[in-house]
Amino acid sequence: MEKKRVVITGIGVIAPNGMGKDAFWQALKKGKSGIKEPTLIDVTYFKNKLAGECSDFDAETFLGKKGLRNLDRSTKLVCSAAKMALEDASFEMTDDNSDDVGVVTATTLSISADIAKFSKEIADEGFKFTNPALFPPTTMNFPSSQISIRNKIKGFNTTVASGYTAGLDALKYAVNFISLGRTKAVLVAGVESLVFSNYVGFSKVGFLAGAKGPELSCPFDSRHNGIILGEGTAALLVESEDSALERNARIYGEVLGVKTFFDAYKPAKYDPKVRGLKQSMTKALESSGLSEEDIDYICASANSVEEQDKLETLAIKNVFGLYAENIPVSSIKSMIGESISANGVLQIAASLGAINESFIPPTINYENPDPECDLDYVPNTFRKQTVNNVLINNFGPGGNNAAAVIAKYD
Secondary structure, eight states, X not given: OOOOOEEEEEEEEEETTEESHHHHHHHHHHTOOOEEOOSSSXXXXXXXXXXXXXXXXXXXXXXXXXXXXXXXXXXXXXHHHHHHHHHHTTOOOOTTTGGGEEEEEEOOSTHHHHHHHHHHHHHHHHHHHOOGGGSGGGSTTHHXXXXXXXXXXXXXXXXXXXXXXXXXXXXXXXXHHHHTTSOSEEEEEEEEOOOHHHHHHHHHTTOBTTSSSOSOOOTTBTTOOSBOBBOEEEEEXXXXXXXXXXXXXXXXXXXXXXXXXXXOSOTTOOOTTOHHHHHHHHHHHHHHTOOGGGOOEEEOOOOSOHHHHHHHHHHHHHHHGGGGGGSOEEOTHHHHOBOTHHHHHHHHHHHHHHHHHTEEOOBOSOOSBOTTOOSOOOBSSOEEOOOOEEEEEEEOTTSEEEEEEEEOOO
């Protein structure tokens, strides 16, 4: 059976530096950072004082007042992005098409706030007086389910919780369903919210910037010493080409390939040979039908962790050989922070901006090059350039690796 082509027709974004795809793309062009002292977390007693927070977000603006009381922040964020994506795609849910649309949501860490809240309620109030409304948000699939409920989407509903690669893993899940003809369209979403317990956790294990140097998100720079934790969400309407053409939809880009590999190295450690990421990139290129010289831009996973930045540079050089030094590579995490599950979908949204607006987002805060990071990182200022094909990387400590190729639709 011939596989169907898969395209992207709707984009919804809420990021620390911009809400809506156009504001997000403009922020990337300007090198605008959304990293600042957070209002959602009291950082008085932390050495770390910064985060990527969507401080201007108001759920009522997108969802209205009804039914918000029992929704946690992650669910409000991702439901808002999903609504934006459907509206951007001019895709109307009806009784006739609701069975042909699915939802897959990438989220891993934000549930910890709801578990803590429910546990505290039990401890403080006791079994008899515990509020039952606090329990549903403690389930991992709650945000994804709410997307379907609010938009009357009756196809499959899935949650992917693979951490740093969850966004691209979710895209792969959707592409498989569409390309094999099992559904016509899928809302692919990713979300993480800024949560006190996660901030404490990352701080305690020494993964946040500021522990051994400046508190700054500066991927590939010699000052890199940890992540700035971020929050955010993006949602994409992914469709079969037939479905998009049938309704005369605007097509932002085509998904040519998504591949994932697991290192099986050591828990919470990087494989020093970065085998999984190299394999992901190589196989994504093969499945796309493109060669190394066809890639115009690499949207990097680099997050200002020294080991991650160096390993991604090494992987790119190994896979692309002589072409590596000619391909622009940049990290949008320098502007929005590391939002774990949400970052993959935010990177896709950024890459679609690069394709449709003809620009390469910069890596900001790049001042002191690391000798082991010696590629073209588009320092500090965006670059005007025609972009036809983008490679997107996702990986982190723990073994998951993913890469995707997104292209201008022809």
